[in-house]
Amino acid sequence: MSELYLYERELVIPPEEYVRVHHTLAREFVYEIFAAAGLRDDDAHIVADVLVTADLMGISSHGIQRVRRYVDGLLRCCVNPRPDIRVVRDCGATALIDADNGLGHIAGVKAMEIAVEKAERYGVSLVLVKNSHHYGIAGYYSLKAVEKELIGISTTNSEKLVAYVNTVTKSLGTNPIAVGIPRKTPPPILFDSATAVIPVGKIEIYSKLGKTVPEGWVIDSEGRMLSGEASKVLSEIRSGKASILPLGGLGEEFGGHKGSGLAFIVDIISGVLSGAAWGLHVRYTVDTAPANVGHAFAAIDIDAFMSKEEFYQRIESYISEIKSLKKHPSADRIWIPGEKAWYTMMTRLKVGIPVHVKLCDELNSIAGNMGLGRRLC
Amino acid sequence: MSELYLYERELVIPPEEYVRVHHTLAREFVYEIFAAAGLRDDDAHIVADVLVTADLMGISSHGIQRVRRYVDGLLRCCVNPRPDIRVVRDCGATALIDADNGLGHIAGVKAMEIAVEKAERYGVSLVLVKNSHHYGIAGYYSLKAVEKELIGISTTNSEKLVAYVNTVTKSLGTNPIAVGIPRKTPPPILFDSATAVIPVGKIEIYSKLGKTVPEGWVIDSEGRMLSGEASKVLSEIRSGKASILPLGGLGEEFGGHKGSGLAFIVDIISGVLSGAAWGLHVRYTVDTAPANVGHAFAAIDIDAFMSKEEFYQRIESYISEIKSLKKHPSADRIWIPGEKAWYTMMTRLKVGIPVHVKLCDELNSIAGNMGLGRRLC
DSSP states (O other), X not given: OGGGTTOOSSOOOSGGGEXXXXXXXXXXXXXXXXHHTTOOHHHHHHHHXXXXXXXXXTOGGGTGGGHHHHHHHHHTTSSOSSOOOEEEEEOSSEEEEEOTTOOHHHHHHHHHHHHHHXXXXXXXXXXXXXXXXXXXXXXXXXXXXXXXXXXXXXXXXXSSOEEOXXXXXXXXXXXXXXXXXXXXXXXXXXXXXXXXXXXXXXXXXXXXXXXXXXXXXXXXXXXXXXXXXXXXXXXXXXXXXXXXXXXXXXXXXTTHHHHHHHHHHHHIIIIIXXXXXXXXXXXXXXXXXXXXXXXXXXXXXXGGTSOHHHHHHHHHHHHHHHXXXXXXXXXXXXXXXXXXXXXXXXXXXXXXXXXXHHHHHHHHHHHHHTTOOOOOO | OGGGTTOOSSOOOSGGGEEEEOHXXXXXXXXXXXXHTTOOHHHHHHHHHHHHHHHHTTOGGGTGGGHHHHHHHHHTTSXXXXXXXXEEEEOSSEEEEEOTTOOHHHHHHHHHHHHHHHHHHHSEEEEEEEEEOOOSOHHHHHHHHHHTTSEEEEEEOOSSOEEOTTBOSEEEOOOOEEEEEOOSSSSOXXXXXOSBSSOHHHHHHHHHHTOEEEEEEEEETTSOEEEEEHHHHHHHHHTTSEEEOBXXXXXXXXXXXXXXXHHHHHHIIIIITTTSOOGGGOOOTTSSSOOOEEEEEEEEOGGGTSOHHHHHHHHHHHXXXXXXXXXXXXXXXXXXXXXXXXXXXXXXXXXXXXXXXXXXXHHXXXXXXXXXXXOOO
């Protein structure tokens, strides 16, 4: 790991436009904003931790840059700051939770706690959540199960951004699947992936960096490939004139029906079966009507199948076999899912998370408007 | 559905080289071969049903053309014809099954039966199988749960064919994920997909049809795209000089790390956690050592979350919304996962399954060698 000590998966360009902020300071600052926005103390800590963890892991699209969106949702009264999160059904290894229109992070952490308890008792569990909002990075919840040495699975639906295969308009969310697998020592395996060819956050970052979008990520409303200047592509997506393609791309030749099918299945389990919205009906955080996002959380107890010791040995063998494969000439390294995020986190725990000066100003201004004396940077 | 009455997803070209065989005749014929190969009566019926169902659904790569492979495995004594399939661990909502080196279909049907019983009791279940062999189409088992009005999930690992992202040699199976969702009336939703960009069966079919493989499916051992004559590409894969790419293709730009990650996760749950082989160690049916394939079966009881009536209504709304989307100009139709297979089955139940004359000769000869008087066609 030493060689990766200062590894960061994300480019921070140009570096002079970024300030490094200590994660503890960022967590406290974001906590204070959410507490001021009306959240209960514990809940404000949860939201702050999910957001700062995303920044630590190098997924800044889901990090503290989302504070504005969530605060807007809370202050415009579309998001319930003090949700009464209730288990509305409990059937042995399953539960259904009503998130009471609160932020998804709060219900998410509670749901995964229940999933872990149930899996420890029954071997496997499934907890669904309805009436929720955006919950940040799916992998955060999987890692909560991994901390207890269980396998953790988390999926969610989200507002429409992706074109169902053989169609040309946004109808599916980027509906991610996250699976965390514990290891004897870190980093744990963490697969956390949108079922779209890319998450929209990638285009947001390309836009900020002034990069161009390659052909194969986005189509326009006539089904033509849309590429070029990322900021332009992003505004076409936002205005409803363009859609992200599913994993596998356009049509069926390279598996667009597979990515689209995975997004559809995630939506059926997270949204349809939970009683939440689905597809076209999932709303954005700042809409006037509740977003009614649906999530799913599952946990698997390794001890139900074999001893943890044996499992860990088998996983280490598998990983070392993969690491020993012949590398593709164009690849920098053979990565195990979750390594990039983990090594980025190890780096940023030491050197701080990079915050763009404009984002810093925005967050300082949000805090100021809420009467907080504190500044992030 | 009337417009689709004679729909078949697979091309049967040239038609004069195919004979149409009634599914009942095919099932009986295949049953007799497996009974003669030493399987118990019930087990021979199961294997025959899985294979003929694949042909009915238009997945002929997994249909009766696999009889030779399985019979070879049985007669060379690598596959156990009379496995003692045992539940070796049972922990509430989970179970672990030892397939005793028998054909995967037999353990698969039993495992999904247990998964259904457990889900009806606990809401969700997970049953893993070790020490097994190839089990045919993953979707068959999901549909077994769907018949009982549960959601059924099935995954399996398989012999290496796919290059892990950023590597150039075969190290992962095509490790499919199948999810079946019941509907009020057929067809059920059935997502059944290799986590590779294509299943190897697609190249086998292209090879038979004399078609060419496009760039983006296969790489050679130096990491270069391999395209052209399918029969040549297939023999390079078989000889270990080429690999299928994961869903998402080469590298990470279009999500090759996502397809590769999904295959890895399927392998960890089906193979590593079950106690079966994984990755490089999963063997082919006719190898002298046991294949030690691992499978996973999960079921979800809809009633644990909402009434079936409400679920079915929600699913119908979702499907009709998808069907109403604006179609891509190059697409023939907007398909729901499983429709192609179902409509092909409806057609072939009436007109028979197409069997190539060479396959017919092969199967007749297998039957003859086993002392059976019967001919398939």
